[in-house]
Amino acid sequence: MATHRGNVAYDFELFEKKPPKAQPSLNLIKNQKYKSRDRMAAFKAVSAIAVVVSVICMMLYGRAELTELTKQVGDYNDSYQELSSEYTRLSAELEGKVSLRNVEETAKNELGLSKVQSYQVEYVNMDEGDGFEGAGDVQEPTLGQKVSLYIQSFLEYIKIR
């Protein structure tokens, strides 16, 4: 740039037509890495959304299933209670029908049965009287037996001591 030092009050360089700046040549390069990076981000975003949506759906589905099952359980419980109650009622009716009063009346009036009487039982007298059985003659021990007996009792005596 030319420099005029004569009069610095006006910088005429400012009014000079400047040559256009050389634009740097830009080569439009199709950058694969940058493109895939974009796609990756998009994919991630979509996946994340998909996961969230599926989780929400699963939760909703689970909740719906739970509601349905709870209702079913409730229905079965109600049904069970009803049947249980009916069983109780029928059992009570059955017990009434087979009460002793009814059984006796049926046995007597319809079947012609009667209670066991004493004449239908044969009584056996177990009492044969008192008695005793003798042990038989006791034989005197021989000399050898006496000695043996004495030794045995002596040995017992030693053991005790």
Next chain:
Amino acid sequence: MAKAPTNKMRLRMLVLLLLFTIGVGGILVFRLFQLQLTEEGKENQRRAVDQQMSAITIPASRGQIMDTNGKTLAVSATVWNVIVDPSNVRDGEAEIISEGLSQILGVDKETIRKKCLKENSQHEFIKKRIEKPVYDQIINFITQYNINAIHMKEDTKRYYPYGSLASTVIGFVNSENIGGTGIESQYNKVLSGTPGMVVSAKTALNTDMPFRYQQMYEAQNGNSLVLTIDETIQHFLEKHLETAVMEHNIKNRAVGIVMDVNTGAILAMSTKPDFDPNNYLEITDPAAVERLNEVAIRTGGTDNDEYLEAKSNEQNLQWRNKAISDPYEPGSVFKIVTASAALDHGDVGLENYFDCYGSFEVAGEKIGCWKTAGHGNQSFGEAIKHSCNPAFIQIGQRLGGDAFFDYFEAFGLTEGTDIDLPGEAGNKGLYYEKDMLVGHPVELASCSFGQSNKVTPIQMITAVCAAVNGGNLVTPYVVKQVVDDSGSVVESHEPQVRRQVISQETSETMCELLEHVVSDSDGSGRNCYIAGYRIAGKTGTSQKLDQKPTEDGQVAQEEHILSFVGIAPADDPQIAVLVILDTPEISNVLGSTIAAPVVKYIMEDTLPYLGIEPKYTAEELENLDVTAPNIMGKSVEDAKALAAEKELTIKFVGSGDKVLKQVPTPSTPIPRDATIIAYTDNEVKPEMVEVPDVFGLGTSLVNQAITNAGLNLRLTGGKGYASVASRQSPAAGTQVEVGTVVTVELTATDVE
């Protein structure tokens, strides 16, 4: 150019903001405090809860009542109430509903139609407490016609499978499922349980949010009760009481109690006539129904106050447990207490003798014995056996008023027994206090033999048990255990001995003396004798001293209470049976002997059931009946031999050599000296005779009448003299074949 705010400005702004925040915040906090923590806050809370929460009650199941063996005596089950919502009845639907429901429920069609068309109503009961089969029919009907106006609301119903069995003990529940009388009432809290609740949040649309905000409080089902009552023994007791009420026209109900002598457990308790707890409002006693009909006729209908009051009285009467609620004069059964007291106090002994000339004078007043001719000179044991009033007056005099009352009190006769049943009556004011006995010989005399003082049946049997179980006064009880839903025992009742009343030795002596009352041929209780069993007992006949006079001021007819207490086995007492017949018709020849046989029949059934087998003495074995041998098809000689084996006589009719028909038939019970008619010829027809009527005849006349008719006589029942026929089978007038066995039951009539 805009200038940026300065620090001072910023500071000012902050201060203002702060002040504003504090101010507004403070007001909010204050208001929140006001809304939540003050009284107004509590009210708002309540309203918020009401709006946001729904609470549904879970009803608790009422516990069962079972007998001692686990048999169900009372149980609850679900039923439904049929309700119509008139506001929801569409056009033309009323006709369909009334037609359909009328057919299914048996309710008047017009009544249903009127209810369906009722204005300003959303809730009309058509029928209450219908069972599942009918419920299913109605559901099908609703589905078929797509009716929204019919609702089925759950309810519970109490079932008593055995009907009127032990009804006065068990009681009933009313329409609110609350115990009305008996065990149902006494243990209502235990049986009812505690209802549960489901609390959940409601949405704005009033639907539940069960998963987010739900809290369930489980219902605590009621506990069940196991009673000491044995259904089998109860049946035996009720069967024979019912027969007695019918046969002897008991006007004021009969009572029976079977009690374990050593523990106080009540094995059976009944008052007849009673009621069916399944229809507790219905009056079952024909006499009561007749009385009500008379009132209805007199008052011109059943809607008036007088009729309704009379009906209520009859209902209360049939629900009343006479065994614990009605004091009565015990009569000679009370002599057990007097005798025990005198023996224990040392005032009398077995060696003492007493005179009876038919009456005894006390302070110028003559008191008669039931045997007007008198018993003569008799020992202490004989006085008990004969139930002699003069002898007991003398025993009472020896005991003295002071000691008499002390023992009266010690035997628990001045206070309730504490039995776990509602409505036990006290007898305060119904007996002579000590100061009314000391120095008052006439009062002491009448009390000594069981008149004047009143006690309840449960007090009497408890006192008798104390006299024979070693002297221990036990507390009677009905509930043995309380069990929960799963069957685990929550509570168990142990037998309680309140005190020792008399010594063991005195008790053993009393058992022996009371056994003679039944086993001896002159015992007043011999109508209770059962071959093979050792039974002790005491009769009782008392006059009702507080009878109400008729309109003309006279007592129309003397009314009596007949009773008998039996204890078995006498050598090791296990059970006591007390039967009381209030105001029987005793204008017949049986006199006042009808209570002992009732106890006998009950014992005959109960003792073998309890495993107490008969043990016959040699004499009893000899007198046991045999059965007719089977001689059908046998030759004449063989038939004779078979008959001779059993000490029977045989009479042949016809000329054949083989027996073609026999009367009585094989295995028929027959006495040892009876005659078998054996037909050996088909052409000879058996002769038919009419069974004579032997009711009320003495033994020899019965024998004569039956034998003369060509029939075989088999005697059962009361031994000894002065016994008359009280029952016969076959009935008088029946046409039977010659040789048929006629069974005649004898009852001793020379007893109190």
